[in-house]
Amino acid sequence: MKRILPLAAIEVFVWFVLLLITFVISKEAIEISFGTATLVERIATQTVRLLVSATLILVWLLAWKKVADLYLSRMLFHHGTNA
Amino acid sequence: MLDNNWAINLGITFTVTFVATFAATPIVANAMRSRGITGVDIHKKSKTKVPEMCGLAVLIGLAIGTIVYCLTMPLAVREATAFIGTVLIAGAIGIIDDLHPLGARTKPLLTALACVPILVLGTYVPYPDIPFYGTVRLTIVYPILIPIAIAVTSNSINMMDVMNGSMPGTVAIITFAMLGILLWASELRTASLASGLLAAMLAFFYFNRFPSRVFGGDTGSLSVGAALGALAILGRIEAVTVVALIPHIMNSFYGLSSVRGLRERREILQRPTELLDNGLLRASNQKGAPVTLARLILAAGPLGEKDVVRAMMILTAVSSLLGVFTYWIMVSVK
Numbered sequence: 555m556k557r558i559l560p561l562a563a564i565e566v567f568v569w570f571v572l573l574l575i576t577f578v579i580s581k582e583a584i585e586i587s588f589g590t591a592t593l594v595e596r597i598a599t600q601t602v603r604l605l606v607s608a609t610l611i612l613v614w615l616l617a618w619k620k621v622a623d624l625y626l627s628r629m630l631f632h633h634g635t636n637a
Numbered sequence: 638m639l640d641n642n643w644a645i646n647l648g649i650t651f652t653v654t655f656v657a658t659f660a661a662t663p664i665v666a667n668a669m670r671s672r673g674i675t676g677v678d679i680h681k682k683s684k685t686k687v688p689e690m691c692g693l694a695v696l697i698g699l700a701i702g703t704i705v706y707c708l709t710m711p712l713a714v715r716e717a718t719a720f721i722g723t724v725l726i727a728g729a730i731g732i733i734d735d736l737h738p739l740g741a742r743t744k745p746l747l748t749a750l751a752c753v754p755i756l757v758l759g760t761y762v763p764y765p766d767i768p769f770y771g772t773v774r775l776t777i778v779y780p781i782l783i784p785i786a787i788a789v790t791s792n793s794i795n796m797m798d799v800m801n802g803s804m805p806g807t808v809a810i811i812t813f814a815m816l817g818i819l820l821w822a823s824e825l826r827t828a829s830l831a832s833g834l835l836a837a838m839l840a841f842f843y844f845n846r847f848p849s850r851v852f853g854g855d856t857g858s859l860s861v862g863a864a865l866g867a868l869a870i871l872g873r874i875e876a877v878t879v880v881a882l883i884p885h886i887m888n889s890f891y892g893l894s895s896v897r898g899l900r901e902r903r904e905i906l907q908r909p910t911e912l913l914d915n916g917l918l919r920a921s922n923q924k925g926a927p928v929t930l931a932r933l934i935l936a937a938g939p940l941g942e943k944d945v946v947r948a949m950m951i952l953t954a955v956s957s958l959l960g961v962f963t964y965w966i967m968v969s970v971k
Contacts, residue, residue: 557937562955569959580770629936
């Protein structure tokens, strides 16, 4: 089924960006530290790590959505089913 | 019996769950039909009425399979209880939702509560493995992420249960990949539970495939989604599961973002697909229609329902392979 290929390509793209983002998280976000001596420091460290990671994941989701929206609008246009 | 008999154990769990689900499905279907609990098969011209809530058979199959698993492997009772507890709570929420539809915000909130057995029994390890990094210490944050994970998996699977066989077919593929990874990771106890879920999905797929003789309803989809989430947590394969679930996340994320937020599917008036006079489906050309996986598949032209589901299953197979590849990367980098 030829129509699956572009969608499978989107999956591979999404997967690749996800790996790229986890690479960035592993090299940058995980290194963030405000100390581990007290509970407050531990909570602050883990919260900031989580927020930075969540932001990167949001970027991943937006990139994913952009690619899919582009695919959908192009396909609907080419197949003459656009409103 | 101890861990060294895991292959026999896995086989017993698989067989018992398969037989129990296969036997329970027609019984549950007849019970639902006699009570008038049916749904219309909207993707067919004939608008056939099909028994709803038959996901109850999956719950019965998984419960019986898990009990037998506990009897043959008493050491794994804690993990098994956490797994089946999560599945049953999500199933109970599904039953309520099938009988009295819940609000768009209430459903994810309630499904998040299904994780209580995992939290109470402490069957999680707050050190998830992340590609390129290895083990991450998340002792405080991880327990907060568990309810989110269960809510995301259960509702993503729920949103994929839109066509004949789409839910059990795609979940069976993901579970097969997860089973392979769990065996590779020597997480044998969780692997046995995964074999039960795989068996339940294969048995249910037989009845739910095109043309459907039963519908799982939210009872089936929410419990199966929670089961996937529980397996990911118990087996410590969180990252791999996210990759394997790409088509499902794609489907729910696009759907939610295109209708701007959490909406119950009954609230969305515009359908993502349209049924043509020749029985084929085509992508909706309405601007406000949700962007779902089915709509993306159909954007290239009309197709029959069976072919759309086949496309969904192929895309799930691709993502599951990527999941296996991700695990290979994680093992290699370690």
